Amino acid sequence: MAQQSGRLLSLDVMRGITIAGMILVNNPGSWKYVYTPLEHARWNGLTPTDLVFPFFMFIMGVSMFFSLRKYNFKLSKESVTKVLRRTVLIFLVGLGLNLFGHVYYNGFTDFQNLRILGVMQRLALAYGFGSLIGLAINHKYILQVAAGILIFYWALLGFTHSMEMSEDSIIAIVDRTLFGTSHMYHDDMADGTRIAFDPEGLLSCIGSIAHVLLGFYVGKVIQDCKKNNELIIRNIFIFGTIILFAGFLLSYGCPINKKIWSSTFVLVTCGFASLFLALLIWIIDINGKKKWTLFFESFGINPLYLYVQGDILAVLLGMSGISAFMYMDLFRPIFGDFGGSLAWAIFFVVLNWIPGYFLYKKKIYIKL
Numbered sequence: 033m034a035q036q037s038g039r040l041l042s043l044d045v046m047r048g049i050t051i052a053g054m055i056l057v058n059n060p061g062s063w064k065y066v067y068t069p070l071e072h073a074r075w076n077g078l079t080p081t082d083l084v085f086p087f088f089m090f091i092m093g094v095s096m097f098f099s100l101r102k103y104n105f106k107l108s109k110e111s112v113t114k115v116l117r118r119t120v121l122i123f124l125v126g127l128g129l130n131l132f133g134h135v136y137y138n139g140f141t142d143f144q145n146l147r148i149l150g151v152m153q154r155l156a157l158a159y160g161f162g163s164l165i166g167l168a169i170n171h172k173y174i175l176q177v178a179a180g181i182l183i184f185y186w187a188l189l190g191f192t193h194s195m196e197m198s199e200d201s202i203i204a205i206v207d208r209t210l211f212g213t214s215h216m217y218h219d220d221m222a223d224g225t226r227i228a229f230d231p232e233g234l235l236s237c238i239g240s241i242a243h244v245l246l247g248f249y250v251g252k253v254i255q256d257c258k259k260n261n262e263l264i265i266r267n268i269f270i271f272g273t274i275i276l277f278a279g280f281l282l283s284y285g286c287p288i289n290k291k292i293w294s295s296t297f298v299l300v301t302c303g304f305a306s307l308f309l310a311l312l313i314w315i316i317d318i319n320g321k322k323k324w325t326l327f328f329e330s331f332g333i334n335p336l337y338l339y340v341q342g343d344i345l346a347v348l349l350g351m352s353g354i355s356a357f358m359y360m361d362l363f364r365p366i367f368g369d370f371g372g373s374l375a376w377a378i379f380f381v382v383l384n385w386i387p388g389y390f391l392y393k394k395k396i397y398i399k400l
Contacts, residue, residue, distance in 0.1 A: 040254070055342040083305075126156065131146060216233075236292050239294060345380075
């Protein structure tokens with residue numbers, strides 16, 4: 033644990049909004065009763081829920097720029113060790129979350145079906161590779177590197193006919209070869225057939241590396257504008273608008289798809305994230321509207337800790353029957369099926385916020 037100061041409030045707030053959003057959409061009262069905007073797109077397409085995780089990854093890239101600045105953006109024993117240590121730690125925490133839920137539901141006898149990858153593992157790999165690239169190359173080439181990664185990934189999926197959910201997709205083949213189907217996430221195809229296909233697969237991490245690098249570039253924009261908030265907003269807005277329109281335009285040849293983290297998905301979500309960040313800077317840092325930010329700032333200063341806490345708490349409350357009781361006997365009778373499901377999710381977010389607020393007030397920052 034460490035204490036930290038001098039953080040950019042807009043970044044903390046946006047980071048907090050994404051963490052609160054991730055907890056919200058992952059914990060409905062009932063998966064049978066979820067409003068459509070709170071569901072992921074079945075395959076191609078985009079919903080508000082599909083923006084939450086990539087927004088966090090984008091902000092991670094922005095923050096990464098400032099965290100690597102203390103190493104003068106140079107590859108050194110100290111910088112590489114720090115990056116690799118954090119990468120391994122975040123990956124192991126994600127694996128530990130999978131293990132916790134798996135053991136809690138299945139006991140200690142079923143490790144052959146433990147999922148290896150997941151959200152935290154994707155964050156770890158994107159952070160690790162993105163950081164090493166940020167340390168290794170001249171930053172004036174960051175956009176070119178990100179573009180090269182996206183073009184390569186697009187070509188890889190196109191030439192291998194892997195734009196559809198299939199066991200023959202190269203994404204599924206790589207995961208199946210390395211981990212085996214028993215250690216993969218299983219998802220339903222359009223016809224209801226259930227196959228081993230991991231939305232946080234290893235190969236689709238290629239797109240997420242570019243995602244982090246685009247966030248890294250926005251961090252550089254903020255630094256280069258030297259605290260001129262109007263200039264920051266203008267430059268981020270222009271950048272976001274360009275890549276957003278590019279993503280939608282290119283989607284005619286490369287579908288926007290979260291489950292394969294397609295190149296157009298990266299462009300569109302980073303575009304939206306850039307515009308959202310520019311809006312927050314305008315509201316918070318230029319107009320000084322900060323009274324509403326406390327709730328999200330509390331999430332934003334300890335994001336990964338609170339995400340992990342939310343996952344653990346969801347398992348504990350689920351297995352104990354508390355979450356089902358709260359939904360069925362409290363929220364559902366008052367708000368109905370869908371409203372009650374959302375009410376429980378909101379309550380669960382607030383429940384996770386309470387320890388986050390305590391840490392915020394005590395100025396305790398838990399780093400992963």
